[in-house]
Amino acid sequence: MDDPYQNNVNQQMTEGGEYTYTQDGGGQDGYPYQTDYPQQDDDAASDATEGADEDDQMYEGEYQGIPHPDEIKEARRAARLEAKRKARQAAQQEEEEENLPEQYETIMEDCGHGRFQWMLFFVLGLALMADGVDGFVVGFVLPSAEKDMCISNADKGLLGLLVYVAMMVGALVWGGLCDKMGRRKCLIYVLTIDLVFSFLSCFAQGYGFFLFLRFCSGFGIGGSIPIVYTYFTEFLQMDKRGEHLSWLCMFWMLGGLYASFTAWGIIPHYGWGFAIGTQIQFHSWRVFILVCLFPALAALIGVVFMPESPRFLLENARHDEAWMILRRVHDTNWKAKGEPERVFTVTNIKTPQTQEDEFIEIQSDTGTAFQRWTVRKMTMLQQVMANVMSLAAPELRLQGLFLVIVWFCMAFSYHGLGVWFPDMIKYMQYEEYESKVRVFHRERVERFHFNFSLVNQIHREGEYIHDKFANIEIKSVKFEDSLFENCYFEDVRSTNTFFENCTFKNTMFYNTDLWQEKFKDCRLENTTFLHPKKGCHLNFQEENDIVIYMVSFLGSLAVLPGNIISALFMDKIGRIRIIGGSMLASSACTFLLLLSFSQGAVICWQCLFYAVSVAAWNGLEVISVELYPSSKRGTAFGILNGICKFAAIIASFIFAAFIGITKIIPIFLAFAALVCGGLVALKLPETREKILS
Numbered sequence: 001m002d003d004p005y006q007n008n009v010n011q012q013m014t015e016g017g018e019y020t021y022t023q024d025g026g027g028q029d030g031y032p033y034q035t036d037y038p039q040q041d042d043d044a045a046s047d048a049t050e051g052a053d054e055d056d057q058m059y060e061g062e063y064q065g066i067p068h069p070d071e072i073k074e075a076r077r078a079a080r081l082e083a084k085r086k087a088r089q090a091a092q093q094e095e096e097e098e099n100l101p102e103q104y105e106t107i108m109e110d111c112g113h114g115r116f117q118w119m120l121f122f123v124l125g126l127a128l129m130a131d132g133v134d135g136f137v138v139g140f141v142l143p144s145a146e147k148d149m150c151i152s153n154a155d156k157g158l159l160g161l162l163v164y165v166a167m168m169v170g171a172l173v174w175g176g177l178c179d180k181m182g183r184r185k186c187l188i189y190v191l192t193i194d195l196v197f198s199f200l201s202c203f204a205q206g207y208g209f210f211l212f213l214r215f216c217s218g219f220g221i222g223g224s225i226p227i228v229y230t231y232f233t234e235f236l237q238m239d240k241r242g243e244h245l246s247w248l249c250m251f252w253m254l255g256g257l258y259a260s261f262t263a264w265g266i267i268p269h270y271g272w273g274f275a276i277g278t279q280i281q282f283h284s285w286r287v288f289i290l291v292c293l294f295p296a297l298a299a300l301i302g303v304v305f306m307p308e309s310p311r312f313l314l315e316n317a318r319h320d321e322a323w324m325i326l327r328r329v330h331d332t333n334w335k336a337k338g339e340p341e342r343v344f345t346v347t348n349i350k351t352p353q354t355q356e357d358e359f360i361e362i363q364s365d366t367g368t369a370f371q372r373w374t375v376r377k378m379t380m381l382q383q384v385m386a387n388v389m390s391l392a393a394p395e396l397r398l399q400g401l402f403l404v405i406v407w408f409c410m411a412f413s414y415h416g417l418g419v420w421f422p423d424m425i426k427y428m429q430y431e432e433y434e435s436k437v438r439v440f441h442r443e444r445v446e447r448f449h450f451n452f453s454l455v456n457q458i459h460r461e462g463e464y465i466h467d468k469f470a471n472i473e474i475k476s477v478k479f480e481d482s483l484f485e486n487c488y489f490e491d492v493r494s495t496n497t498f499f500e501n502c503t504f505k506n507t508m509f510y511n512t513d514l515w516q517e518k519f520k521d522c523r524l525e526n527t528t529f530l531h532p533k534k535g536c537h538l539n540f541q542e543e544n545d546i547v548i549y550m551v552s553f554l555g556s557l558a559v560l561p562g563n564i565i566s567a568l569f570m571d572k573i574g575r576i577r578i579i580g581g582s583m584l585a586s587s588a589c590t591f592l593l594l595l596s597f598s599q600g601a602v603i604c605w606q607c608l609f610y611a612v613s614v615a616a617w618n619g620l621e622v623i624s625v626e627l628y629p630s631s632k633r634g635t636a637f638g639i640l641n642g643i644c645k646f647a648a649i650i651a652s653f654i655f656a657a658f659i660g661i662t663k664i665i666p667i668f669l670a671f672a673a674l675v676c677g678g679l680v681a682l683k684l685p686e687t688r689e690k691i692l693s
Contacts, residue, residue, distance in 0.1 A: 132255020174223020175638010193220025409677025
């Protein structure tokens with residue numbers, strides 16, 4: 001029987017004695033065989049082709065790895081199907097992302113506004129109150145702390161500066177992290193950091209250690225404002241946002257009232273403390289710091305029992321957790337309204353998982369525990385930085401620039417005048433005090449017992465012979481070119497008292513705080529110091545000016561009318577009119593400061609300015625959380641709040657520099673900033689009817 005394959009090939013002999021077989025179809029590929037290669041029988045067929053039909057011939061190009069035309073067609077068909085599938089998936093994902101805001105708004109309307117939102121309102125309000133308290137702590141404790149820890153004037157300014165820098169850094173860091181780690185988790189972290197380091201600062205005896213602890217505390221609490229507003233916004237429906245976010249702002253005012261009232265009631269009381277030897281002192285100003293921890297502690301306990309923001313969970317493809325929380329909100333509200341039979345009807349919320357999420361999951365489940373932790377943290381850091389960079393996108397760039405300008409102008413004028421008001425009152429008190437100074441010239445006092453306090457006096461070229469100064473206080477007294485001979489000082493307490501170019505002969509100081517820094521260019525002949533009270537010592541009856549506490553208390557209380565008005569009209573007339581109108585009205589109030597010729601006038605204009613300007617703050621905080629999408633909301637608010645702290649730092653230096661020099665420049669700067677910010681605010685988009693994107 002003829003081999004069928006022989007009919008399809010032609011045999012040709014080459015020079016090397018090889019045979020080449022080619023197909024009749026004119027194929028160019030040849031297959032050489034050696035001449036001594038044995039001819040293969042039919043029975044020696046490969047197992048791979050055994051049982052195949054004769055008509056089912058093997059494609060010859062398969063020997064060289066060339067795909068069969070049918071395989072090529074099949075691969076192309078599969079590629080087209082895969083491309084169509086991916087296109088449909090991308091379109092579906094885009095549609096779902098566009099529909100999520102509307103769907104979420106519908107769900108929140110179905111959940112209603114009730115008991116759950118009010119519980120969250122008070123818990124987050126306490127966190128905001130803790131931030132307000134921290135803003136006042138440094139100013140209240142500084143007069144006592146600078147004496148207790150011998151803080152110089154240069155170092156005294158460093159404390160306030162570092163606390164604001166810490167708050168600025170905290171706002172930037174925690175604002176970005178809450179978009180990746182979660183609102184609730186980050187709020188627990190910031191409150192815990194604030195509690196721990198504030199508590200430790202109560203016991204810090206050295207100024208450097210105290211400064212470090214207050215810096216860490218400021219870093220923690222500085223992140224509370226971006227998180228609180230972002231967190232609460234995502235539990236509110238559109239028609240409730242403006243009003244209830246404005247009510248939430250009142251807790252910052254309550255923080256100021258709480259700090260002022262407790263400082264007024266605690267710090268001036270010397271007996272509210274204890275001492276362990278001479279090295280460890282726990283005076284009443286440290287008790288005040290301890291009491292200021294209560295709002296943060298209460299907020300931390302409350303947040304532990306609150307759920308994560310469902311909007312954050314949906315943005316991160318955690319559908320089941322978000323659904324359970326939304327059902328909890330729904331059931332809590334309607335049960336409190338007497339309708340427990342109402343059922344949460346939402347069954348599915350489309351939240352497509354991104355490739356970035358899949359990558360993180362894959363990377364987080366491989367390697368050692370340390371490698372997994374490193375991957376998670378580094379990836380999260382990259383996402384935070386990407387979030388920050390995405391705020392410069394064209395669709396967000398212009399409105400972001402306008403917001404930055406408005407925040408900066410408002411913070412510059414508000415915090416600048418916030419420094420100017422109390423410093424101006426102190427300067428007026430100082431001028432009044434200086435005007436009452438008594439001057440004694442060339443007095444001679446011999447064998448006299450000084451058993452009464454010496455206050456606000458200047459003694460020039462005096463002679464004190466065989467005199468005794470015992471159990472007295474010397475405050476704001478200066479002795480110049482005087483002679484002390486055979487004098488005895490015992491149990492003397494001094495404040496702002498100095499001896500310049502004086503001579504001491506045969507004089508003894510026993511148990512006094514008159515030490516080296518009190519004597520300038522003095523000659524000490526046969527003079528003895530026994531049991532000196534080295535360092536700085538407090539006089540709580542003199543070092544704490546009640547007027548300063550009262551000014552802060554009235555300033556905090558003055559914002560109450562502005563808070564109420566802004567809350568009632570925020571959703572009626574819109575955010576833009578509230579911000580622009582409040583800032584322009586506040587600029588007009590600054591001109592009244594030119595009429596501040598007394599302490600009472602300064603306090604009056606301060607209260608008026610705070611009452612008018614608080615509405616702008618409320619509007620800014622509302623519009624800042626509404627303008628940005630949920631995935632960038634915390635990051636954007638953190639940056640804006642950081643800019644606010646930066647403006648406050650600059651303003652505090654500029655405004656304080658003109659105290660006692662001129663009032664015109666600080667007032668003009670505040671006026672110009674408010675007018676500029678108010679006009680730019682009118683260019684911002686209105687968000688009153690905007691669904692959270």
